Structures are given as structure tokens and as C-alpha cells.
Amino acid sequence: xxxxSLVSTHVWGPGSVLLILVFLLRLSVRLWYKCHLWDLQxxxxxxxxKTAVVTGATSGIGKAVSQxxxxxxxxxxxxxxxxxxGQWALAEIQAASKDACLLLGEVxxxxxxxxxxxxxxxxxxxxxxxxxxxxxxxxxxxxxLTPEGLDLTFATNYxxxxxxTNLLQGALQRAGxxxxxxxxxxxxxxxxxxxxxxxxxGRPLTFNQNYYCSKLLLxxxxxxxxxxxxxxxxxxxxxxxxxxxxKIMNQFPWSYRFLFWLxxxxxxxxxxxxxxILYVSLAKELDGISGKYFSSSCVITLPHKAAQDPHVAQxxxxxxVKLTHLNKAD
Ligand SMILES: NC(=O)c1ccc[n+]([C@@H]2O[C@H](COP(=O)([O-])OP(=O)(O)OC[C@H]3O[C@@H](n4cnc5c(N)ncnc54)[C@H](OP(=O)(O)O)[C@@H]3O)[C@@H](O)[C@H]2O)c1
Ligand SMILES: *[C@@H]1O[C@H](CO)[C@@H](O)[C@H](O)[C@H]1NC(C)=O
Ligand SMILES: *[C@@H]1O[C@H](CO)[C@@H](O)[C@H](O)[C@H]1NC(C)=O
Numbered sequence: 001x002x003x004x005s006l007v008s009t010h011v012w013g014p015g016s017v018l019l020i021l022v023f024l025l026r027l028s029v030r031l032w033y034k035c036h037l038w039d040l041q042x043x044x045x046x047x048x049x050k051t052a053v054v055t056g057a058t059s060g061i062g063k064a065v066s067q068x069x070x071x072x073x074x075x076x077x078x079x080x081x082x083x084x085x086g087q088w089a090l091a092e093i094q095a096a097s098k099d100a101c102l103l104l105g106e107v108x109x110x111x112x113x114x115x116x117x118x119x120x121x122x123x124x125x126x127x128x129x130x131x132x133x134x135x136x137x138x139x140x141x142x143x144x145l146t147p148e149g150l151d152l153t154f155a156t157n158y159x160x161x162x163x164x165t166n167l168l169q170g171a172l173q174r175a176g177x178x179x180x181x182x183x184x185x186x187x188x189x190x191x192x193x194x195x196x197x198x199x200x201x202g203r204p205l206t207f208n209q210n211y212y213c214s215k216l217l218l219x220x221x222x223x224x225x226x227x228x229x230x231x232x233x234x235x236x237x238x239x240x241x242x243x244x245x246x247k248i249m250n251q252f253p254w255s256y257r258f259l260f261w262l263x264x265x266x267x268x269x270x271x272x273x274x275x276x277i278l279y280v281s282l283a284k285e286l287d288g289i290s291g292k293y294f295s296s297s298c299v300i301t302l303p304h305k306a307a308q309d310p311h312v313a314q315x316x317x318x319x320x321v322k323l324t325h326l327n328k329a330d
Contacts, residue, residue, distance in 0.1 A: 022265065029266050037272060038279040038298045040068070045282040047074035051126045051175075052281075054078060055109060055164070056136025058085040060246030061183065064274035065133055067093045069281070070100035074131070077122065081108040081136075109136050109160030110146050112324055119167035129171040131281055134161035134218070135183045139211035140251035143200060150323070151200040157214035159198060162221060163324045165236075172234045177287075181280045182238035184219045184293065189304045191216035193312055195319040208252075217316060219293055219303045224313035226291025235290035238303075239280045242296030244273030 052069045056062040057078035070076045070093055078093075080086030086104045094100050103125065107118035122129075137157045144152045150159055165180055172178040191212035196202030205213065222238045229236060245264035249257050279298045280286065293303040306312055320326075 026265055033268065033272050036297055037275045038283070040275060040278060043278075043282050043284075045072065045284060047072040047130075047282075050074045050130040051128060052076050052131040052133070053105075053122070053126075053129055053168070054133045054135055055107070055161070056080070058082065058089045060248065060270045061241050061244060061273045061277065062133070062135040063089050063093070064270040065135065065277050065281070066102075067096055067100075068274060068278055069131070070102060071097045072282075073099075073101075075101040075103065075126070077103045077105050077126065079105045079107050079118065079136070081106070081114075107164075109164070110150070110152055110155040112148055112150075112155075112159070112163055115160055115163050116167065119164060122168070123171055127171060128175040129168055130175045130178045132165060132168060132172065132178075132180045133183065133277060133281065134165065134181065135277070136160070137183065137211075137215075137248070138251065139248060140208055140256075141210070143205070143210065145200045149199055151197060151210065153210040154198045154214045154217070157211070158217040158221075159320060159323060161218060162320045163326065165225065166324075166326055167330055169229075169234075173229075173232050175233075177233045178235075179281060179286075180225070180234065180236040181277060182218050182222060182236070183277060184238040184240055184303075185211075185215045186240045186296070187212045188215035188219050188307070191304070193217060193220065193306045193316065195316060198319070198323060216304055216307055219307040220309075220313045220316055221320075222293060222303075223291045223307065223310060224317045227310070229290070235286070235288065237280050237286070237290065237292045237294060239276050239294040239298075240296045241273040241276050242268045244268040244270060246270055246273070 052074045054062050054066045057066045058080045066076050066078055078086055078090055083106055090102050090104055105118055108114040141153050146152050146155050194202040197213055219238050222236055225236045245267050249260045276296050276298050280294055292300045295301040
């Protein structure tokens with residue numbers, strides 16, 4: 001009451017009241033996250049001698065994940081499509097932890113040719129890979145075909161990780177025990193599966209539905225890959241980081257971006273967004289857990305029905321093998 005009478009006097013005015021309310025709200029959001037995020041500090045997983053690959057490490061969640069992995073002693077391959085942005089991220093992470101062992105790799109996940117040459121280079125550099133985080137993604141893009149005849153959004157968010165994961169399978173298995181983590185999104189539940197989308201055909205998609213559908217495909221694959229890798233020591237899971245303020249909305253119209261900016265005060269920052277991904281990557285209690293989808297509160301959750309159907313997943317796998325010309329020699 002006293003506070004209220006104090007702030008509502010003319011000296012303070014309604015503007016300040018609003019400011020204080022916003023501040024208090026922000027504080028409670030902070031506290032809420034503090035209590036609900038996985039306790040990273042108490043996880044003692046040490047990654048010395050381990051190799052981790054993070055795609056899309058130039059910004060947002062990918063950069064935050066890479067930084068924590070490097071801090072724990074891993075040799076981290078920052079897989080970026082733009083060399084200059086990659087070098088910036090590398091310098092930033094190096095500055096934050098002096099002993100970080102980082103390597104920059106160039107890969108455009110929307111291009112199968114680029115992924116193949118990246119994988120070839122990577123397998124020479126690192127015959128064993130202990131962790132692969134499929135994090136890079138785009139959203140808000142209109143339908144557009146890549147020179148290889150794939151839809152750009154589906155190529156980047158689904159076909160790219162599919163091909164990369166498969167090409168690195170040998171190195172993951174050689175590591176003895178390895179994890180694959182796909183960064184999905186809760187928005188995958190608004191998608192549906194139509195394999196024709198991969199090549200820009202199929203049922204028409206409304207604005208940003210290509211993002212939802214591509215994330216659904218990614219989630220569907222968790223199950224299929226897990227089934228295929230059973231008993232190899234490689235586990236695969238997907239996870240939703242939560243709603244995080246990053247440059248993911250850069251392709252959206254300015255009105256969306258403005259709303260996103262306004263909300264930035266109340267949603268996660270990239271470090272907090274990295275938390276569920278780090279949980280799935282590091283937590284000891286997840287040894288042997290595979291084929292699951294984790295919510296942003298680090299809880300195993302059932303994904304969209306379509307992503308639970310093994311027949312759909314197998315058919316999608318077959319279509320993806322054909323599209324990427326994946327064969328036994330890979
Ligand atoms: N932010 C959220 O609220 C939210 C919610 C749910 C899920 N996610 C997921 O979290 C992941 C990380 O997103 P973010 O929020 O950190 O977004 P971000 O800041 O936009 O980061 C995306 C990263 O992906 C890279 N990338 C995009 N296209 C690429 C390509 N063709 N080849 C290689 N790299 C490419 C970007 O590289 P450049 O620097 O070259 O652009 C960037 O490093 C994504 O999988 C996203 O779907 C985010
Ligand atoms: C990740 O997604 C790729 C396809 O994009 C798939 O091959 C792989 O099985 C998925 N792994 C996980 C952990 O979901
Ligand atoms: C996928 O391909 C395999 C091997 O070619 C085949 O046995 C299986 O029936 C196919 N699955 C679906 C659902 O198309």
C-alpha cells in the first residue's frame with residue numbers, strides 16, 4: 001500500500017508504475033527459470049578428450065551450447081555456413097574460456113554437396129565423434145528451391161541433418177558411446193508429414209508452416225534412427241529449447257519482429273535456451289535413453305502423433321535416403 005501511494009504520486013506518474021510492474025514481472029520470470037531450468041552447475045560431466053560437433057554455432061542457442069561444451073573440455077567443431085561469422089563466434093568463445101579447443105568447419109546445411117565435403121573433412125580431422133548437436137535451422141522463409149531441387153527450409157532443417165547424421169554414423173559408433181541431439185521445436189505439433197514437401201511439392205503450406213513441418217520430420221526421425229542404432233552405444237533424442245530471444249525471427253515481417261522484441265524481456269535468453277539441449281547432451285542419467293523427445297523443462301514428452309508412428313518414420317527414412325543418394329558406401 002505504502003509503495004503504491006509512493007509510486008502513484010505525481011512525481012512518479014503512471015509511466016514509472018508501468019516500468020516497475022514490467023521490472024517485477026521480469027524478475028519473477030527470471031526466478032521462475034532459475035527454479036525450472038536443469039541445474040547445470042551441479043552436473044559434473046567432464047568432456048576432456050571428447051569431440052562435439054554443433055551446427056549453427058554462430059549465434060543464439062548454438063553458440064551458447066558450444067561455449068558450455070568447450071568449457072567442459074570438449075574439442076568443439078563449430079559447423080557454420082559463413083566463415084566470417086564463424087570466426088567471430090570462435091573468437092568470442094575463446095575469449096570466454098581461454099583453454100577452449102575449437103575448430104571451425106564450413107558447411108551449408110541446405111546443400112547436400114556442401115554436407116558431403118564437410119563430412120569428408122570432419123572424418124579426417126576427427127575419426128571419433130561423441131556428440132552431434134543438430135541445431136542449425138531457418139524459419140519464416142517463403143517457399144524456395146535450392147539448386148539441388150529441395151525446398152530451402154526443409155533442406156536446412158531436415159534433409160541436411162538427416163544426411164549429416166548418417167555420414168557421421170561411423171564416427172559416432174567408433175566413439176563407443178555417443179549422443180545425437182536434434183534441436184526441435186514445440187511448434188512441430190502444428191505440422192504434418194508430407195514427404196513431397198521436401199522437394200517443394202505436396203500440400204500447400206501457410207506462412208511458416210514449412211518450419212513446423214520440417215521440425216516434425218526431424219522429430220519423427222529420432223524414433224527411426226534410435227531403432228536403427230539400438231545396441232551401438234549411440235543414443236539419439238530431440239529437444240525443444242523453449243521460446244528464446246535469438247535472431248531466428250530475422251526473416252519475419254517487421255511487425256512480428258517487433259512483437260518478438262517486446263517479448264524478449266520475458267522469454268529465455270540464449271544461455272537459458274541452451275539449458276535443455278545441454279541436459280540432453282550431458283546428463284549422466286540419460287545414458288542409454290534413446291528415441292525420446294524432451295520438452296523445454298527437460299521432461300520426456302510424447303511428440304506429435306505422426307512422429308510416434310514407426311511406419312511413417314520408415315517411409316520418410318526411405319524417401320530421405322533416395323533424395324540424398326545415401327548408399328551403403330557412406
Ligand atoms: N529461438 C526460439 O525461440 C526457438 C524455439 C524452438 C526451437 N528453436 C530452435 O533452436 C535452434 C537454434 O535457433 P536459434 O534460436 O539459436 O536461431 P539463430 O540465432 O537464428 O541461429 C540459427 C543458426 O543456424 C545457422 N544456419 C541457418 N541456416 C544454415 C545453413 N543453411 N547452414 C548452416 N547453418 C545454418 C545460422 O547461421 P548464420 O549465422 O549463418 O545465419 C545460425 O548459426 C533451431 O533449430 C531452432 O529451430 C528455437
Ligand atoms: C535427427 O534428425 C535427423 C534427420 O534430420 C535424423 O536422421 C536423426 O535420426 C535425428 N536424430 C535425432 C536424435 O532425432
Ligand atoms: C523402406 O525400405 C525398406 C528397404 O528397402 C523396405 O523393406 C520397407 O518396406 C520400406 N518401408 C516403407 C514404409 O516404405
